[in-house]
């Protein structure tokens with residue numbers, strides 16, 4: 001799933017093209033993709049967007065007149081692109097915004113299951129839709145992170161991915177961040193020393209910024225991720241083979257030397273079956 005660095009890089013790329021021309025036609029949208037019906041998509045015709053904004057992993061496109069907001073969540077397989085005038089687009093995108101001047105924003109989604117979503121909302125309704133999200137992970141800071149960690153006794157990997165606690169991090173960047181902070185994915189959030197809280201705050205910031213910089217240059221996963229999806233490959237810090245453990249519905253990657261003092265983490269799903 002695209003996470004904060006991927007979505008922020010996309011937001012920056014979309015910002016200018018989206019405000020260049022008024023909308024000529026909104027839609028069509030796949031019936032499973034469009035989550036709202038009132039106001040209708042036709043209400044966007046002739047309006048101009050102010051550009052692209054982001055909350056966590058979601059994109060927001062507010063109209064210049066302040067009346068409407070297009071909210072878009074790519075989820076796991078949805079992908080948003082801006083096509084310039086004359087550029088060949090997909091035949092049946094899940095959602096499309098066509099602009100005067102010929103450019104278009106298209107959302108496509110691989111596979112039969114349509115999980116990505118588009119909402120057309122008033123600014124108040126958009127606020128309500130986003131109200132459950134915690135503060136943005138980028139620029140969070142040590143103080144705020146310490147409060148979040150203290151408020152919840154959770155395993156770190158699980159807490160970092162919880163959009164209600166802090167918004168923007170998913171399983172890939174949780175793997176990268178915890179490795180940089182030299183913390184176990186299974187460490188309890190309330191049990192960190194002040195020094196570990198500082199390391200985690202710094203790692204959140206440095207990893208998300210590293211990801212953003214690389215994604216803005218168009219880097220692919222294999223270049224961006226150093227821990228995520230690298231089972232058996234040498235850790236870039238110490239050379240120990242990267243290990244993997246299944247936890248809840250997710251697969252976690254970590255370095256046993258850098259992060260868990262040499263301990264191999266037990267597969268929670270498997271141990272549950274054996275109990």
Ligand SMILES: [Zn+2]
Pocket residue numbers: 235236237238239240255256257258259
């Ligand atoms: Zn290591």
